[in-house]
Amino acid sequence: MLDIVVLAAGKGTRMRSDLPKVLHPVGGRSLVQHVIDSARALGSDRILLVVGHGADQVEAQVAADDIRCVAQTEQLGTGHAVLQALPHFRDDATVLVLYGDVPLTRPETLQQLVEAVSDDTMGLLTVDLPKPDGYGRIVRDSDGQVEAIVEHKDATDEQRRITEINTGILAAKAGHLQKWLPSLSNDNAQGEYYLTDIIAMARRDGLSIHVAQPAAPQEVEGINNRQQQAALERYYxxxxxxxxxxxxxxxxxxxxxxxxxxxxxxxxxxxxxxxxxxxxxxxxxxxxxxxxxxxxxxxxxxxxxxxxxxxxxxxxxxxxxxxxxxxxxxxxxxxxxxxxxxxxxxxxxxxxxxxxxxxxxxxxxxxxxxxxxxxxxxxxxxxxxxxxxxxxxxxxxxxxxxxxxxxxxxxxxxxxxxxxxxxxxxxxxxxxxxVGRGRQRNIQGWQRPVKKAP
Missing domain, CATH: 2.160.10.10 (Hexapeptide repeat proteins)
Structure with a gap:
């Protein structure tokens, strides 16, 4: 049983548009529609769409029997967004968290995460970037196991040298999320409730983190401005x-x-x-x-x-x-x-x-x-x-x-x-x-009009 949460509440200020960011197109489909189509390809019959800015527009465009829209009236971080969907999780479901502005993640990539989830394991999608500035870093222990994710603004200089970054896409059992999400804190540089903090909670509770990576980094690229939209359009x-x-x-x-x-x-x-x-x-x-x-x-x-x-x-x-x-x-x-x-x-x-x-x-x-x-x-x-x-x-x-x-x-x-x-x-x-035309007349001696002198 698979419940999928799609986070689609952001305004997208850098798009400089009256249209909600997730409704901007790539390849003739809105960003969020790409994500929904991938969710459906995984066989989920419950897609929870967390909406906020431009909620009416977003809901009208994606309305379908398998989609439930959940309001996030205040944008207080990714952890807070998933928390709004928590009451709709089925107790025995695997929950996959996706992002409405990350349109090109292939179903095959997501399937790796879903299949890895168990009572003892959760799935995390990461990617290696040569220039990881601004992204949360994947911190591993001496055995190479993921132990935490540290956001860029909270990271030490040593942690900022890590090139493996968090994509935000993860999967876990609903029961674990029901325990972890209400325990999130906003004691960080952003003052937000980070979904990524559940990684440390999972390790504390003895779970292993199964890591998967996409075939290409563009699969996990989000769109925040027109330049990124154009670049992802050409890749698509x-x-x-x-x-x-x-x-x-x-x-x-x-x-x-x-x-x-x-x-x-x-x-x-x-x-x-x-x-x-x-x-x-x-x-x-x-x-x-x-x-x-x-x-x-x-x-x-x-x-x-x-x-x-x-x-x-x-x-x-x-x-x-x-x-x-x-x-x-x-x-x-x-x-x-x-x-x-x-x-x-x-x-x-x-x-x-x-x-x-x-x-x-x-x-x-x-x-x-x-x-x-x-x-x-x-x-x-x-x-x-x-x-x-x-x-x-x-x-x-x-x-x-x-x-x-x-x-x-x-x-x-x-x-x-x-x-x-x-x-x-x-x-x-x-x-x-x-033949249906007027009879032709030829007039001899016709004087063509000439211009009169001014």
């Missing part, structure tokens, strides 16, 4: 980039890759620089993305090429399509196999049939477009009357001339041809030619 993105490359994805520059959701990619996918992914994105085998593309909540079929500076959101794209450059696919768009959407084309809530082309400077919205249709440059579907949306239906093998307005609701049958510059307001039957 590089980890995602490395994982994709292990799976066979080509990233032309891994340092210029950003995923703020979940990206699934097949074999032989190529992603050029400055592409951004949000939500749930799937790239099937052989997809190519040129530079500066934005994809959100979409599926891209095998062999599709997305050219530079294109935006795709909420769309389903089949295989062997060509999109862009400078194309925008909005939510509800569906492209069938081999469809082409070219430069400065916007598609919204429309189905584009197999092999059909909308290549230039067009808007197609609320439409059903058949197979092998060619839509000329400057074509728009007039789908909105200011109040309601209407559908345009275009049959197979239709040719729509350039600079055409299709005023919905309207239906074009199969093999229809629409003359360039037409405004189409009525249905067109199969195989018909439709």
């Amino acid at each position: 993105q590089r980890c995602q980039a490395d994982a994709l490359m292990v799976e066979g994805v080509t990233l032309l520059d891994p340092a210029r890759f950003d995923c703020r959701g979940r990206l699934t990619a097949g074999r032989d996918v190529v992603i050029d620089v400055n592409c951004l992914f949000e939500g749930e994105v799937m790239l099937e085998d052989g997809v190519t993305l040129e530079p500066n593309c934005y994809l959100k909540d979409c599926v891209i079929g095998a062999g599709t090429v997305i050219k530079a500076n294109s935006v795709i959101e909420g769309a389903q794209v089949a295989s062997r399509c060509a999109i862009g450059p400078f194309a925008r696919l909005r939510p509800g768009t569906q492209l069938a196999d081999g469809a082409r959407v070219g430069n400065f084309v916007e598609i919204k809530k429309a189905c584009i049939g197999e092999g059909s082309k909308v290549n230039h400077l067009s808007y197609i919205g609320d439409s059903k477009v058949g197979k092998q249709v060619n839509v000329g440059a400057g074509t728009i579907t007039c789908n909105y009357d200011g109040v309601n949306k209407f559908v345009t239906e275009i049959g197979d093998n239709v040719f729509v001339g350039s600079n055409t307005a299709l005023v919905a609701p309207v239906k074009l049958g199969q093999n229809v041809t629409v003359g360039a510059g037409s405004v189409i307001t009525r249905d067109i039957a199969d195989d018909e030619l439709a």
